[in-house]
Amino acid sequence: MKPAVAIALACALVAGAAAPAAAAADAKVKAATRQVESGAKKIGEGKVLEGAEETAKGIGKTVVEGAKLTGEKVKEAGKAAEPPARSAWEKVRDGAVDFGQGVKNFFSRLFGG
Numbered sequence: 001m002k003p004a005v006a007i008a009l010a011c012a013l014v015a016g017a018a019a020p021a022a023a024a025a026d027a028k029v030k031a032a033t034r035q036v037e038s039g040a041k042k043i044g045e046g047k048v049l050e051g052a053e054e055t056a057k058g059i060g061k062t063v064v065e066g067a068k069l070t071g072e073k074v075k076e077a078g079k080a081a082e083p084p085a086r087s088a089w090e091k092v093r094d095g096a097v098d099f100g101q102g103v104k105n106f107f108s109r110l111f112g113g
Helices: 003-024 027-044 048-081 088-110
Strands: none
Touching (some): 027 048
16 A cells, blocks of 8 residues: 555544544544554655554544544433433422322312312
């Protein structure tokens, strides 16, 4: 593989894998992206095997860290969509209102009111 083609391929993979992560400014994804860039530069300098190894490791880390970040964002979105939990006080208050209505209904039926 020619160095120019390898660099172009590495840059395309990084751009595609790291685009959502770059928007979130995640440090681990940025570090992995820098590793890919460093490997691509080594390929361009003629250190093909060393550069290819570093590039491949960087791409793998970029994909893994990007997936973790995406998972966290999906989890956060799911939590945001949940209805808010009722507090213990709200539950007790609602139970007391229900109980009061039951007592009122009992005496209304008992005395025909």
